[in-house]
Amino acid sequence: MSSLIRKSVQAMSGYVPGEQPKGEGIIKLNTNENPYLPSADVQDILSMINISKLSRYPDPLCVELRKAIAGLHGCALENVFVGNGS
Known part of the structure; x- marks a missing residue:
């Protein structure tokens, strides 16, 4: 198994x-x-959350969020960009 791990990674301390x-x-x-x-x-607020959805990734395109932002600012959905901050 160690042959699959790069030497630089093997040399790292825990x-x-x-x-x-x-x-x-x-x-x-x-x-x-x-x-x-x-x-x-x-x-x-936490009591209102459907916790069964917490084990799933959110919509990567954030369509519902982008719709809400576009509606709030009166612009097209295509003009709203969101990211995850990383």
Whole structure:
């Protein structure tokens, strides 16, 4: 199996996570953890989401979003471009 992996990849060291603080009353911000629940408004919105669709990729052309943006700004669908930000 190692013959299928480039030498440069084989030479890489594994990921070492940062120090994890322990103890009571510590809020771990170093790992983007949030000790608080979402606000009531966010929880209400989340309760309306069809979670069965979360395991699927969204429409890559974002047609519904582009229609809404085009309608809001009074332009043609073809003039609206959206991307994923990466």
